[in-house]
Amino acid sequence: MTTLTAATAATVQLKAKRLPKYAPWAIAAAAVLIGLGGVTFAAGGGPVVGAILAALIYFVALITIATFVEGGRSARNRAASALIGSAFVLAVLPLLSVAFTTISRGADRFDADFFYRSMNGITALNAGGGAYHAILGTLEQVGIAVLITVPLGLAGAIYVVEYGRGRLAKWIQFFVDVMTGIPSIVAGLFVLAFWVMVISPIFNDGRPAYSGFAAALALSVLMLPTIVRSAEEMLRLVPSALREGSYALGVPKWRTILKVVIPTALPGIVTGVMLAVARAAGETAPVMLVAGGAFAINGNPFAGQQTSLSLYIYDQASTASQYAPARAWTAALTLVAIVLLLTIVAKLVARRSKLTR
Amino acid sequence: MAKRIEADNVTAYYGSFKAIEGVNMVIERKSVTALIGPSGCGKSTFLRSINRMHEVIPNARVEGTISVDGENIYDKDVDVTAVRRMIGMVFQRPNPFPTMSIFDNVVAGLKLVGVRKKGELQVAAEQALRGANLWEEVKDRLDKPGAGLSGGQQQRLCIARAIAIEPQVVLMDEPCSALDPISTLAIEDLIGELKDSYTIVIVTHNMQQAARVSDRTAFFSLEKTGDPGRLVEYDDTQKIFTNPNEKRTEDYITGRFG
Numbered sequence: 001m002t003t004l005t006a007a008t009a010a011t012v013q014l015k016a017k018r019l020p021k022y023a024p025w026a027i028a029a030a031a032v033l034i035g036l037g038g039v040t041f042a043a044g045g046g047p048v049v050g051a052i053l054a055a056l057i058y059f060v061a062l063i064t065i066a067t068f069v070e071g072g073r074s075a076r077n078r079a080a081s082a083l084i085g086s087a088f089v090l091a092v093l094p095l096l097s098v099a100f101t102t103i104s105r106g107a108d109r110f111d112a113d114f115f116y117r118s119m120n121g122i123t124a125l126n127a128g129g130g131a132y133h134a135i136l137g138t139l140e141q142v143g144i145a146v147l148i149t150v151p152l153g154l155a156g157a158i159y160v161v162e163y164g165r166g167r168l169a170k171w172i173q174f175f176v177d178v179m180t181g182i183p184s185i186v187a188g189l190f191v192l193a194f195w196v197m198v199i200s201p202i203f204n205d206g207r208p209a210y211s212g213f214a215a216a217l218a219l220s221v222l223m224l225p226t227i228v229r230s231a232e233e234m235l236r237l238v239p240s241a242l243r244e245g246s247y248a249l250g251v252p253k254w255r256t257i258l259k260v261v262i263p264t265a266l267p268g269i270v271t272g273v274m275l276a277v278a279r280a281a282g283e284t285a286p287v288m289l290v291a292g293g294a295f296a297i298n299g300n301p302f303a304g305q306q307t308s309l310s311l312y313i314y315d316q317a318s319t320a321s322q323y324a325p326a327r328a329w330t331a332a333l334t335l336v337a338i339v340l341l342l343t344i345v346a347k348l349v350a351r352r353s354k355l356t357r
Numbered sequence: 358m359a360k361r362i363e364a365d366n367v368t369a370y371y372g373s374f375k376a377i378e379g380v381n382m383v384i385e386r387k388s389v390t391a392l393i394g395p396s397g398c399g400k401s402t403f404l405r406s407i408n409r410m411h412e413v414i415p416n417a418r419v420e421g422t423i424s425v426d427g428e429n430i431y432d433k434d435v436d437v438t439a440v441r442r443m444i445g446m447v448f449q450r451p452n453p454f455p456t457m458s459i460f461d462n463v464v465a466g467l468k469l470v471g472v473r474k475k476g477e478l479q480v481a482a483e484q485a486l487r488g489a490n491l492w493e494e495v496k497d498r499l500d501k502p503g504a505g506l507s508g509g510q511q512q513r514l515c516i517a518r519a520i521a522i523e524p525q526v527v528l529m530d531e532p533c534s535a536l537d538p539i540s541t542l543a544i545e546d547l548i549g550e551l552k553d554s555y556t557i558v559i560v561t562h563n564m565q566q567a568a569r570v571s572d573r574t575a576f577f578s579l580e581k582t583g584d585p586g587r588l589v590e591y592d593d594t595q596k597i598f599t600n601p602n603e604k605r606t607e608d609y610i611t612g613r614f615g
Contacts, residue, residue, distance in 0.1 A: 165415060245452040245515070247413055249466035249522060250442030259469055263456040 019069055024062060024078070031058035055086060106333030108326045115334075120296035124321035131331050133297040134312035137212055138338070140301045141291070141308055142281050144216035145223055150273060153227030154262075160228075161235040162257055173232075179225040187221040188286030196290050210292035212301030215308065218286035223276035230272025234265040270350040274343045281339050284310040309335040359386040359556040360426045360443070360525040362407060367421035368585070369402050369411055376402045378585035380421075382575060389548060389557045391567035391594070394577035395609065399586025400560045403577070404528050407558065408444035409437050425526070442470070445524035449531040451511035453503035453518075459495050462503040462514055466522035485521035489513045490547050509540025516547065520555070527551065529559040533566065545570050564610060568598050576606045 035054025036047070059082060066075035117130035156176070160169045191214050200209040238261050246256040262269070287293075292305035293315065307315070309331050316328035362384040369377045377399035384390050392400040405411040406419045409430060422429045430440045453462045461468070463482045472478060482499070486492040491513040495506070503514060512532060519527060529548075533541040548557060548570050561567050567574050575591040590597065590606045601607050608614055 239452075241448065241450060241452040242454060244410065244413065245448065245454070245518075246465070246469070248408065248410060248441055248446035248448075249469065249518065250438045250440075251466070251469040252438050255469050260454055260456075264454075266456075 016071055016074070017069055018074070019066060023065070024082075027061050027065065028058050031055070031061060058082070102329065102333050102336060105326075105329040107330075109330040110333065114327070114330055118295060118297045122295075124319070126321075127323045129323075129327065131309065131312050131327065131334065133294060134307050134309045134331060135334065135338075136297065136299060137215075137287075137291070137294075137306040137308040138281055138310070138335070140299075141212050141215045141219060141287065141306070142277060144213060144301060145219035145280055146273070146277060148216070148220045149223045149227050149276070153224055154231055154269070156228045157231035157235055158257060158262075160232055162253070162261070172228075176225045176228045179221070180229065182221065184218075184222055184283045185285040185289070187218045188289035190221065191215075191218040191286065191290050209303065210290055210305045211303060212291050212298070212306035214290035215287045215306065216301065218290055219280040219283060222283060222286070223280050226276040226279070227272055230275065231265070231269045234268030234272070235261060237268065238264045267347075267350045270346045274346050277342060278339045281308075281335060282310050284308075284314050287311045288314070309338075359554065361386045362526065362556065362558075363424040364403075364407075365422045365424070367403065367406060367419065367423060369399070369406050369419045370417065371414065372416040375585040377577070378587055380588045382588060382591055384556060384558060384573075386556050387552060387554070388573060389552050389559065389571045391571035391574045392558065392560045392577060393562075393564060393567050393574060393609075394586070394589075395579075395614070396562075397582070397586070398577040398579050400577050401530050402586070404530055404558060404560050405446075407526070408446055408528055409440050410446060412437075442466075442522055443524055444526040444528060445519035445522065446528045446530065447512070447515050447519050447532050450535050451508060451515050453506075453511055453514050455502070455504045457503055458500045459503050459506070459514065460499040463517045463521050465518060470522075481521050482517075485517040488520050488551070489517035490543060490550075491517055507540075509536050509543060512536060512540065512544065513547070516544070520551070524555065526556045526558070529557065531560055531562060534562060541566070564598075568594060574598070576601075576603075576609060578605055578609065 032054045035052075035057055036050040039046070039050035039053060059079070062082060063075050063079050066078045070078075113128055114130040115135070116132055117128065118133035119129045119131075120133075122129035156172060160172055163169075164172070195214050195217055196208045196210060200211070200214070201207055203209070242260055242264060243256055246260045247253070251259075287306075287308045288311050291307065291311070293311055294305045294307045298304045298306050313328050313331045313335070316324040316331065362382075364380050364382040364384075367377065367380040368375065380403055392404060394400050402411060407423060409419075411417050411419055419431060422431055424430070425440075425443065429435075454465060457465060460478075460482055463485050464472075464478045467478060467481055472481075483492060483496075486495065491510060494510060495514075503511070506514060512535070516527075516532070533544050536544070545566065548559065551557060552572075559567075559570065561570075571594050573592065574594045574597040576589045576597065577586050578589045579586050590601055590603045592602070597606060598610055601610065
């Protein structure tokens with residue numbers, strides 16, 4: 001029969017002293033004051049150095065005080081929380097900075113003129129001009145690319161997950177992985193060499209034709225691997241119990257995929273598509289290579305050169321006119337806004353079929 | 358009207374692994390048959406081969422014949438989906454379709470094979486839900502998601518879904534093992550009512566449940582691990598649990614092993 005000695009029973013303490021809730025905030029405030037104050041008095045250094053100094057002072061002070069008051073384990077906990085918190089702030093800072101800069105600089109030309117006019121006839125001294133032709137171009141090119149890649153990508157993913165048992169499925173996965181790494185300019189070169197130089201002269205009296213459709217093809221090459229991969233992942237996430245439940249009702253396999261598996265995986269598939277769209281909308285090199293760029297409005301993606309918002313931004317940013325930078329910033333704001341809008345709409349549409357409500 | 362099932366020398370494989378061998382059994386219509394036995398002896402494998410769900414698993418196959426009212430369902434020209442519409446299944450873990458409402462879940466078997474008329478669907482849904490003893494609990498929230506019910510209700514929803522297509526046979530693979538005693542009782546009562554219209558085969562780990570619910574019981578077992586499972590004894594439930602013929606059956610039901 002063993003008995004617990006008083007010593008063993010006393011080593012586990014349930015309660016410990018804790019710092020009051022306001023303590024981390026008070027330490028942070030003090031650190032900021034000291035950091036920024038110290039920097040202004042000392043020579044050189046600006047708000048950035050001050051912020052870094054404040055952060056360091058905060059860490060050291062918090063950990064020291066916590067070790068004295070609360071004990072080693074709690075201090076380590078606070079240190080980890082502080083580190084994670086600052087990592088988050090560091091990660092979000094660039095995003096906020098980009099958003100702020102784009103909005104503040106893009107607001108200048110955010111007027112009706114910008115959205116209704118093109119650059120047709122606008123010289124370097126002319127303050128007007130807009131991006132209607134570029135917006136149209138982006139919407140048409142990305143739209144056609146989506147129409148091509150979503151059915152193709154979904155079909156490929158469905159084959160790999162639901163039907164593929166042999167080598168073909170493995171080859172598809174391999175090549176899709178390779179395609180994910182293709183640089184956008186290479187995709188543009190491919191479409192230039194294949195579609196513009198070889199195929200399009202057949203329909204154009206022997207002369208190569210630059211068009212919005214060619215740009216859409218190049219964008220498709222870039223979008224397809226993302227869509228196939230993310231659709232594949234989401235389809236695999238659907239539990240096999242759901243498929244079995246449907247088969248057990250006597251529902252054929254293709255109907256099960258269409259009515260049970262895909263609706264269940266839909267929110268994830270939509271996210272994958274929107275990621276691909278966001279990337280494609282921002283690609284400049286392929287559009288420049290095969291759509292050629294344009295100043296006037298061209299609503300026909302199959303004939304005649306087109307531009308896109310990303311190419312427009314590049315054009316305006318490299319033009320010598322003093323009015324061009326403002327246009328470039330507004331175009332950037334427009335591009336971000338369009339992608340954001342599309343994403344929100346897509347998420348709302350897909351929300352009806354969430355896996356958990 | 359329910360159908361009669363005859364299994365003749367059924368052997369099932371997972372790839373090259375033989376899971377069950379030489380099973381011969383006749384299941385009469387409108388009866389409840391329980392399949393019992395230790396884990397891994399092939400009861401679920403045999404159950405799944407009755408409605409041709411075994412072959413859904415890659416590289417799995419079944420040899421031998423299983424006849425339903427005289428027709429061999431493993432014949433070359435047989436349409437698998439027609440077999441499964443005739444022989445329904447309820448699984449161990451409830452699996453309602455998460456993107457569909459309760460109503461859509463119940464009529465899924467009908468909708469997904471082309472029945473469109475709203476009137477027909479509504480009648481079928483109410484009938485099935487009443488049959489599964491779930492109508493009173495969900496009649497006011499038929500458009501709510503199917504996944505928002507408790508475990509016992511979800512399982513009854515799956516049973517309603519299975520009987521909505523009016524099968525001849527209902528197979529149940531340990532339907533109560535994921536449920537609490539009250540829900541289990543509800544489902545056992547349900548089985549008692551369903552047996553008036555369907556042939557039921559139920560796999561269960563719970564011997565008391567087999568004794569309560571079934572007319573005949575089949576005991577499966579294996580000699581040693583790695584061996585294929587075999588049907589050891591198949592008789593009236595009363596006899597199996599009071600005076601079995603085989604020693605192995607007696608050892609199992611008295612708890613000496615398994």
